[in-house]
Every structure is written in C-alpha cells, then in structure tokens.
Amino acid sequence: MTQLLEAIDISKIFVHRRGKTTRALEKMNLSFSEEKPDIISIVGESGSGKTTFARIILGLLPPTTGRILFRGKDITSLTHQEWAEYRRQIQAVFQDPYGIYNPFYRVDRVLENTVRKFKLASSREEAKRLIAESLEAIGLRPNEILGRYPHQLSGGERQRIMLARLYLLRPRLIVADEPISMIDVALRVLFLNILLDFKQKYGMSCLFITHDLSSSYYLGEKVVILYRGKIMEKGETEEILKEPYHPYTKLLMKALLPPDPEKKVLLSEEIKYSYEEVGDQMGVGCPFFSRCSERMDICKEKTPELKALNENHEVSCFLYER
C-alpha cells in the first residue's frame, strides 16, 4: 500500500533568544494511505504541539529533524510540478474563520480564485455553476452567500465556505486545525458531518486537530493523544476512549463534562488541582511525570517509548512495559 503522506520521526525544537529551547514535537510518526481514506484526530491541550505538527505537514514550517514524504518523496526535494501537486492535494482549514478573508473583497473571490488558480473550469459559466454547486454541497444557499462581504456572514458560514473551497478542489487530505473551536455549537455538527461526507463520498482524508475529545469521538476512526510534543497514546478512537491506558488520556476523559445533568462529575469526583500545575520540564523523563497520578521512579529517569499493545492501540507509558 503506497502512502499519500508520511511523517517520519518529526521533531521540532524552537530556539529562543539566549539559547533557550522549547521542544515542541518529539518523534512524531503518522501516515495517510493513498487508497483508504482516513480521519485521524490529534487531541491535545494548548502547548502540546498540535498546531506545530499541522504546520509541518502543510510544509509551512520545516521540522528540526525527520522527514515528510509525499507519495514516497521527501517534500524538500520535490520538483516544481510535484510541489504544485502536493499543494493541491493537501489543503488546510484554519482555526480563525475571521482572519482568513480579505475584508475588502466579497466572499465569492475565495472560490473564484480557487477555480482560476487550479483551472477547474473552462468558462465563466462553468465556474459560476461549480461555485454554486459547491455551496449547495455544504448546505448553504448560493443566493444567500454570494455577493456578500465577510463581515456580513457568521463565523460558522465563513468556516463552511472554506469547506466549499475544499469541495471544489477535492484534495486527498484536509488538515483542519481546530476548525470548530470558534464557531457555534449548532453549526459544529454540520461542519463535522461535511467532513464525514467528504471522506465517504470523495475519499478525502482528514487530519483533525482539536482539544475536544468528544468531537474526535464523533468523527471516529483514529486518535492521537499528544502531550508536550510527545504521543501518549494512539490508535482506534473507539477503543482508546472506551478503555484509555495512559494516565493522561484517563485524566482527559475524567475532565470531560458530560452534557447531562443526571451525570454530575463536577462535584461527585475529587478534583485534584495538582493536575493543572505546569512547570518547565525538559530532557529526560516522561513529559507527563509532574501531573501523573500513577508515576513511578523510572518515569523520572527514562522517557517511555511508544509501544504497541495490539495492532490498533499504542501507548507510551512504563505501566504497560514488561
């Protein structure tokens, strides 16, 4: 099976002034297959390196070590043509639906530019028809959207127009970095449904980056739990969320508030404030050590490697090493 995109041992270290460094990502491995579309969620708190990873995948940021392979070829050695193809097949949706539009132009322009740049239509009429079709495909009425300026639309609409753009392009992989965190609850589901449809109907894969476990559960398939740049747990979403192994995943599950007044977790369980403490921690040891409720001596001295428990489930924790 050929891989569409592979991230191999991606690490990123940011160097600040006076030589201080931050390790944003450590040995991240992830791949998307060419044949079988996949939705992979990366779940992590702020500062876990999830956006850094998205930027590296998109080729916007070079990794410190490691390689990104596009159809088996390192993206730093792509020819002009291959680079254009990579750019077309890997598309991004960013977090902020307000910042991506030029306020001086009507929203049509985003779609028109897409059609023109990628030569999707041979005539003006065809372009118009395509754009209308793309808006309908994502559940917006073209006559209500076209001709409007960005400020006249809500965040949810703007974010969905980005999906219309993806519908036009039909890329093989969508990299969505916290796409729903700034839009309304009632519209979030619509957005997620479109991603699910895109995968089913057009075979588009998705790298979905979020801090919200429940939306990654809704999208299903695979999940990667990231903490301070390191993969804590990785595998089938259903399996991991049903039976989390890593203490960090367990903590995240515990912190998840069920939208149900009958299931009060807020007061029924002891909340440990120490979970929240953040200190700078570098180098050796498990990155989760300071917050872990099941820490052992070894966790301070050695960094656990990501080990497979079975074919659908990997975890990096000494509790599961024998």
Added chain:
Amino acid sequence: MDKLLEINDLKVYYRNVTGISKAVDGVSFFVYPGEVFGVAGESGSGKSTLISGITRLIRSSVYIPGGSVNFSYKEDGKYKSVDLLALSEEELRDIRWKHISYIPQGSMNSLNPVMKIGDQMVDTIIEHSQKNKEEAMSLLPDILNAVNLPSSVLNMYPHELSGGMKQRVIIAMSLALQPELIIADEPTTALDVVSQLSVLYTLWVVSKDINASLLLVTHDMAVHAQMADRIAVMYAGKIVEVGKTSEIFKNPLHPYTRGLLSSIPSIDYDKKKRLEGISGIAPSSTNWPTGCRFHPRCPQVKEECKIKEPPITRYNDERYVACFLYGGAE
C-alpha cells in the same frame, strides 16, 4: 425577599453604522438567592450584552431604551432593593464588586502584567470597600485558600501563572468582599479541559461558601448541565425558554433548545448516531426576522410564527417557553 435579581423587559441596543442593533430585546427573568442560574445561547444571541446591561458596564454606543433590573442586597444589616438602571454612576460603584462581582470574558488577561498578584488584589479590595491596606492584606490568605492557590502566588507576576491559575486569581478577587451575586461570562472558554474543570469547581464551591448566586453565561451546554440549577436559553436577543436544568435537558420544549441539545457530540457508546445540528443562517441583530425570530430555521414552523411573535408564557411551575406549539397565544 425571595428574588435576588429580577429583570423585566430589559432592552440593550447598539448604535452602529448599519443602524440600530437590538442585541437584547425584551428579556425578563429572575435569580433566586444562592442558586446557579445559567444563560445559554450561541454567539450573537445577546448573552454578553445582557450582562453589560445588568452591570451597566457599557460603551457610549450602547444604550438601554427600557426595562428594569431590580437587585436586593444587604447593607449595614438592612435589606435594600434598588433598580440598577435608575442608579447614578456613583451609587452603582458602591454596589459593584461589594454586592455584585463580575468575571468578564477572558478575564485572566485583565490582570496587570507589571504588577504582582498580591498588589492587584489589595488594590481591588481597597477600591471597593472601606478597608485599609492592612485589613485588605489580612484577607488574602483566606481567599487564596478558598480557590486552592498557594500564598506564594501573591509575590508572582501574571505571566508566571497558568491560564487556569490566573482565572482562579480572578475568582479569588471576585469573592473577596463576599458579594451576593457573582456574574461570570464564559469563565472557561479559553482554558484547557483540565483547567476548565478546576475553575468550574472553584467557582461552584466558592459561590456556595459565601452563599452567593452565580449568574453563569456560557455557550457550553455541558457546563450548564454540570453547574446550573436553572437555565435560560437565549436566541436572537430574546429568551426562548427558562426552566430547571434537569427538565430542560430531559424535555426541551422550544425547537431551538431541542436543536441545540441535539447538536452536542457526547461520548456515549450505546447510541452513537449522526447528529443534525441546526441548519440555516444565524439572524443579524440589526434586522431580526419578523414574528418568531427562530422561524426561518425552525423545523416545525407554522404560518402564524412568521407574522406574530410568540410571547414567553408559563408552561408549568418553573417552566417558561416562547413558542406557539405550546399555546402561547393566550
């Protein structure tokens, strides 16, 4: 005195280039002493504007064309009841923070970055009470203890704390003068899930400790489910439904509430299903739809919904709904 805060037909409008934006357009509800009252709704529904109307922390482009906000509080052992909208700015200053404290959206960023936490807390206390510096200082260890922060944070600067800790500092400040009412606007939105939990927990415990009511504004229905005794659901500048949290979640009446509650993905292994959300376009506050403001997006729309506006009526004891499906025409 059975109602702490009673709001009647409150309207808060904005003037802007496109005309008048009726962000809050006739809202009525009340808050009992000691309860957690949640205000739910999407962005643009007027939740935050409602709060700015109650606290009268408004910019010059905002005005309040009508309504009343009656607040009952205890001053020198006597109960007083005032209309906050009728007070002068000076009189209002006496009430703010001492009787009503307010935790605005993104408030952890409102700490002064070049001042130590302790100094900021002391300043706030001195500003809003008759206490002197020593008295204010003596309060600090206790209130920090209440939000479970070590007293070492007093000598720290805001950048040395995590987001959740900063938010807890703000909560500590809000309870310092033991107000009757704490208003929190999206207190956890910018926080990580784990910090979110400890902030909500702190807010809950603290408000119960000093027996304050908590007016909690958030779009996050899960937070309401966990925290609120009663909730009001806002849509397009109006309240569409009020009731006990447990009943609203069990049996949402208004089609909007129903849509809202059925758009939340939850981790439930038995019944994973495709959620539908609410399609359509969020209305604009400068030009609300005629009749019921939800009618263009409503799956159960009737002819009369397009022309007449359903008044909010009592459904049963604690339950109010504004929808023609439940009579409402009386």
